[in-house]
Amino acid sequence: MLNFDLYTPARIVFGRGTQGKIGELIKPHAKKVLLHYGGGSIKKSGLYDTVVKSLNDAGIQFVELGGVVPNPRLSLVHEGIALCKKENVELILAVGGGSAIDSAKAIAMGVFHEGDVWDIYNEGLDIKKALPVAIILTIPAAGSESSGDTVISNEETGRKYGYGHPLLRPLISVMNPELFFTLPKDQVANGVADMMSHIFERYFTNTTHVDLTDALCEATLRTIITNAPRLLDNRKDYDAWAEIGFAGTVAHNGLLGMGREQDWACHNMEHELSAAYDVAHGAGLAVLTPAWMKYVWKDNPDMFVQFSINVMGVSKGIRDKEEVIREGIARLQSFYRTMGLPQTLEGLGIDGSRQEEMAQKCTGHYYGKEGAIGGLKKLKWQDVYNIYQIAR
Numbered sequence: 001m002l003n004f005d006l007y008t009p010a011r012i013v014f015g016r017g018t019q020g021k022i023g024e025l026i027k028p029h030a031k032k033v034l035l036h037y038g039g040g041s042i043k044k045s046g047l048y049d050t051v052v053k054s055l056n057d058a059g060i061q062f063v064e065l066g067g068v069v070p071n072p073r074l075s076l077v078h079e080g081i082a083l084c085k086k087e088n089v090e091l092i093l094a095v096g097g098g099s100a101i102d103s104a105k106a107i108a109m110g111v112f113h114e115g116d117v118w119d120i121y122n123e124g125l126d127i128k129k130a131l132p133v134a135i136i137l138t139i140p141a142a143g144s145e146s147s148g149d150t151v152i153s154n155e156e157t158g159r160k161y162g163y164g165h166p167l168l169r170p171l172i173s174v175m176n177p178e179l180f181f182t183l184p185k186d187q188v189a190n191g192v193a194d195m196m197s198h199i200f201e202r203y204f205t206n207t208t209h210v211d212l213t214d215a216l217c218e219a220t221l222r223t224i225i226t227n228a229p230r231l232l233d234n235r236k237d238y239d240a241w242a243e244i245g246f247a248g249t250v251a252h253n254g255l256l257g258m259g260r261e262q263d264w265a266c267h268n269m270e271h272e273l274s275a276a277y278d279v280a281h282g283a284g285l286a287v288l289t290p291a292w293m294k295y296v297w298k299d300n301p302d303m304f305v306q307f308s309i310n311v312m313g314v315s316k317g318i319r320d321k322e323e324v325i326r327e328g329i330a331r332l333q334s335f336y337r338t339m340g341l342p343q344t345l346e347g348l349g350i351d352g353s354r355q356e357e358m359a360q361k362c363t364g365h366y367y368g369k370e371g372a373i374g375g376l377k378k379l380k381w382q383d384v385y386n387i388y389q390i391a392r
Helices: 018-026 047-057 074-087 098-110 118-123 185-203 211-233 238-252 265-277 281-299 301-310 321-338 355-363 381-390
Strands: 011-014 032-037 061-065 091-096 133-137 149-154 159-164 172-175
Touching: 011 018, 011 238, 018 047, 018 091, 018 133, 018 172, 032 047, 032 074, 032 098, 047 091, 061 074, 074 098, 074 149, 091 098, 098 133, 098 149, 118 149, 118 159, 149 265, 159 265, 172 238, 185 211, 185 238, 185 265, 185 281, 211 238, 211 301, 211 321, 265 281, 265 355, 265 381, 281 301, 281 321, 281 381, 301 321, 355 381
Parallel strands: 011 172, 032 061, 032 091, 091 133, 133 172
Antiparallel strands: 149 159
16 A cells, blocks of 8 residues: 545535525635536526525625536636636635536636646646635536546647646535436436546556455445446436435545555546547546456456456356456446447547547647556557557
């Protein structure tokens, strides 16, 4: 087990009716907030009115900025930064899923940055200060409600970059599973694939003597695999949503990766897909993850045998390691298929015309600074290209 420093300060307020408490929850921290959200869904559902009433009842002033889209855009972040500075906002309240939260975090750190906030993403700059962020979660997927991570797309350059810092961990996150009842099937499936990938990126490691986090990763994955299909038939299953919602938080709050070398190759590869083709992040991960597994398993077959048996339920009676591993990967793909997720890049509407370009951008080769991605197996651009080919 490697040295680690675990800091998870986000307060999670969970359960029925908790969205109506948001005003009293943030009152000790701010007198004026930016209400940040996506399209019109929170207004159609009545959530917007609930939030506004709670803020008014608590005597909290607010300005608002809607319009967040999937793969959130830098241009809206710039707009939010300017608005926060003009209105002397003290806290950002994001109501939505990972995209709204990621956009809110970008605004939060951009307010105190003298240059363009994109430089923080592009150059990996350290930040010293950020506005506090509070959350009302409407889509369990990204785990952004408890992480210090944010991902933004620059529509001018076609780049999509992530950034992480402890100062970006939300102050308060409200999670009421009832707010998930109206999600369409594709968002349910994409969210499940995203949170599973957050676990895979931590789980598949060459680090040994990590029995506790191995077991925690496996239990969280099994919880997702058991409960997610229930939501396809009944999206008002509160108990299933409670399990899925909390699993998404645990998947990305940092706990499962403690003491382990992490990977993150699949996320890096998928960022190229969604930057170039604007595909749903979870759908892209569902395609790339099995392809990555097929390409790298020989570098640590014991890890993949463990996954196949402990997570996917492959019989211990199968003696051939390769057979166990291939069956485990096949069962994962079958689960994704059950959830209605795509199986190939073609199924995402992506042809092979830009695969070499995306692979080279993924590792920096395209920009003249080739590096390797991944932890379990270090991948150069040719490796990434090969994985895209497997995923076709």
